[in-house]
Amino acid sequence: MAAAAALPLQGAVAGRKKIAAISSTYHVRSHSDNFITRLLEGYWIHEKFYEAPFDVASLYMDQIHPADIGQKLAGAYGLPVMKTIGDAVTLGTGKLAVDGVVIVCEHGKYPHNDKHQHLYPRYEFFEQVVKVFRESGRSCPVFTDKHLSYDWGKSRRMYEWSRELKFPMMAGSSVPVTFRRPELDIPLNSDLEAAVAVGGGWVEDGGLFHILETLQCMTERRKGGETGVRAVQHLQGEAVWKAGEQGLWPRKLLDAALARGEKIGPGRPEDVKQAVCCIVEYRNGLKAAAVALGGMVSEYLVAVKRKGVEPEATLCYIPSENSNNFSMLVHGIRQMIETGKPAIPVERTLLVSGALSYLMESGHRGHTRLETPDLNVSYKAPAKSYFAPGVGS
Secondary structure (H helix, E strand, O other), rough: OHHHHHOOOOOOOOOEEEEEEOOOOOOOOHHHHHHHHHHHOOOEEEEEEEOOOOOOEEEOOOOOOOOOOOOHHHHHHHHEOOOOOOHHHHOOOOOOOOEEEEOOOOOOOOOOOOOEEOOOOHHHHHHHHHHHHHHHHHOOOOEEEOOOOHHHHHHHHHHHHHHHHHOEEEEEOOHHEEEEEOOOOOOOOOOOOEEEEEEEEOOOOOHHHHHHHHHHHHHHOOOOEEEEEEEEEEEEHHHHHHHOOOOOOOOHHHHHHHHOOOOOOOOOOHHHHOEEEEEEOOOOOOOOEEEEOOOOOEEEEEEEEEEEOOOOOEEOOOOOOOOHHHHHHHHHHHHHHHOOOOOOOOOHHHHHHHHHHHHHHHHOOOOOOOOOOOOOOOOOOOOOOOOOOOOOO
């Protein structure tokens, strides 16, 4: 099934390609470390080691962390640290001079707004790369970490730029592509009746994104393909459980998901005082939910119900000892830069970015249900899901 994803890449262009690494800040176990260090030093997936696939030709860091390792690694590898994103992408020549761009804008001292959104400048980083593309008259593949932007309008523009300038684009987090216990991959075009994803207590937009993305990697496989989201609602506290009793989200699947957990705390889900539920109503009528149970859950789980089949569930395993959940995503970046074909559809991240933006607005407006007519994002999921083979290490 997914084991084929860890085999040597097919159709790769011969020779070493050059990439520019764009970082918000770079310290041990930061996302920059989890991506860029693997691109410098290589990475493991299950029991196989992959050599560093490219020459990291430049590094840009927006902020220098007190425990910075970016400058030290740059010195060790002879890697130039550039003062601007434009210089990183052009290598100081004024024209595009790399074969791929990896943007990792997570961590660092950036403000929050009153909607509990972390205002990372992902859009602004991406915009500077696109500016070089326009001025150079050509482009290259781009990966940007996690959701596209906290703002739906900015997310949509980022996607539209990639379509306009015709460059491969990939985004998202490691959770949907990490190891699954068990290796659940529901068949494409399944007749889905319901789905629930579960995570922990990080209920700012960055934390809820992980749970929503875990949900989406399953719901996108339903019959007819993905056609978008009709409405969303952010709930908190006792309202979460009342909505479940009213059938506004599939409460029965929560237990199936929790049964796959390896670190579930004691008690009942209903006893979690600050539970959060993100209800997602799809345009085809499917109702699904992303539930955060802080204090009870500290991992990512998902359960689905197919017509005529008992509930199926899996744990998206995060190896805390070595962050190897990032290795399969790095492998996907490699595939995109070497072949021009993204390992996962960027439309998944686009739709989740939009749903997340509306959900944070819902919470800000008193947890009201919001119609989302502009989330009419349509795409087809791959025949087989892309995730790491094996149990994880």
